[in-house]
Amino acid sequence: MHEGRIPLDAMAGGFDMQATVESGQTYLWDRADGRMFEDDRAWGSEAWYHTALPATFTPSGEPEVVRARQVDGALEWEASTPNAPELLTHLLRLDDDLDAIVDSSPDLPLLDRAFEAYRGMRLVRDPAFPCLISFICSAQMRVERIHGMQRRLAREYGRPVEFDGERYHAFPTPDALAGATEADLRDLSLGYRAPYVQRTAEMVADGDGAPETALSMPYEEAREYLTRFVGVGEKVADCVLLFSLDFLEAVPLDTWIRTAIADYYPDCDRGNYTDTSRAVRERFGGQYAGYVQTYVFFYLRTGGE
Numbered sequence: 001m002h003e004g005r006i007p008l009d010a011m012a013g014g015f016d017m018q019a020t021v022e023s024g025q026t027y028l029w030d031r032a033d034g035r036m037f038e039d040d041r042a043w044g045s046e047a048w049y050h051t052a053l054p055a056t057f058t059p060s061g062e063p064e065v066v067r068a069r070q071v072d073g074a075l076e077w078e079a080s081t082p083n084a085p086e087l088l089t090h091l092l093r094l095d096d097d098l099d100a101i102v103d104s105s106p107d108l109p110l111l112d113r114a115f116e117a118y119r120g121m122r123l124v125r126d127p128a129f130p131c132l133i134s135f136i137c138s139a140q141m142r143v144e145r146i147h148g149m150q151r152r153l154a155r156e157y158g159r160p161v162e163f164d165g166e167r168y169h170a171f172p173t174p175d176a177l178a179g180a181t182e183a184d185l186r187d188l189s190l191g192y193r194a195p196y197v198q199r200t201a202e203m204v205a206d207g208d209g210a211p212e213t214a215l216s217m218p219y220e221e222a223r224e225y226l227t228r229f230v231g232v233g234e235k236v237a238d239c240v241l242l243f244s245l246d247f248l249e250a251v252p253l254d255t256w257i258r259t260a261i262a263d264y265y266p267d268c269d270r271g272n273y274t275d276t277s278r279a280v281r282e283r284f285g286g287q288y289a290g291y292v293q294t295y296v297f298f299y300l301r302t303g304g305e
Helices: 017-021 084-091 098-103 109-117 128-136 143-157 174-178 182-186 191-205 211-216 219-226 234-243 255-264 273-283 289-301
Strands: 002-007 049-053 064-071 074-079 160-163 166-169
Touching: 002 084, 017 064, 049 166, 064 084, 064 160, 074 084, 109 289, 128 143, 128 191, 128 211, 128 234, 143 174, 174 191, 182 191, 211 219, 211 234, 219 234, 234 273, 234 289, 255 273, 255 289, 273 289
Parallel strands: none
Antiparallel strands: 002 074, 049 064, 064 074, 160 166
16 A cells, blocks of 8 residues: 655645535545535545546556545545555646635635635546546436446446455446446436447547547637537536646536526626637636636535525
C-alpha cells in the first residue's frame, strides 16, 4: 500500500472533498460508509472516498484504486499506486487557483451566497468515457440513482482490482459495454437509457468517435461534436465538456440552472439552448462560468434558496 498526505494550505482557495465529489459532478467515487449522496447527514464529513481508475487513465497501464479523505488540515490518501498525488491533483483539480476563480467571478448576490456556502468545492476532471456514460444515464434521474447505475455497471462489466484486502471494480471499457445487450443493461435498472449506453459504447469501441476528440475544438463546436453520441443532447454534452474535458466555460442548462435563470436572470432566457447558454455564460463571467454554474447548481439543489 502507498499512502500520504497533501496539505490543504497548499491549495489556493482551499478544498472541500465532500462537496466536490457529492455535488452531482461525478458518479465515479463512492464512500466507504455507504452514505454517498445522502441528503440528511451533516456536511464536513471525514469519510473515506474511493475510486477505481481504468487502465487507460493510469501511468501503470493497469486499473488502480485511490482512496482519500479530508482530515486534520490535509487530504489523506491510500492507493495501489505511488502516483496517487498526481492522479488526485488531476481528478480533483487541486492545482486550480480557486481564489482567483472566485475573485474573477461577477459580483452577483446569488453567486456570493453559493460561494460562501461551499467554498473549497472544486470541479472534477473525470476520465472521458466514464463521464460520458454517467451523464447519458443522468436524464430525469436523482443523483443517488445515477450513482447506483454506475456502480452496477462497474461491478458487472469492469475489471476487478484487489487492494488492501478488498475488491474494487474499475469503470468498464467501451469494448466491455459494447458487448452487453440492451436486455443485460435493462437488468441493471438503466431503463430506456440502456440502448443509448450500448450504442455509444459500440461507437467508441468501433472507432466511430471518441469524447476526447472534442479537446481540439472550439467550445461550441466541441459541444456539437459530442451530440453525435447516442443519448447525448446539448446539456449532457456540456456536462462532459465541463467535468472531464477542461471546458471551464461550459454551463449545462439543467433544471436548477433554468430555475436560476427564471428567478434571477430572466433576461438570459433566449428561447433556445444555444443562445440562452451564451447569455448565461456571459452573465457568469465567461472563462470560469462552469465553476460558477456548479456552485449555483449545488447551492440551489441543497436548498440554499
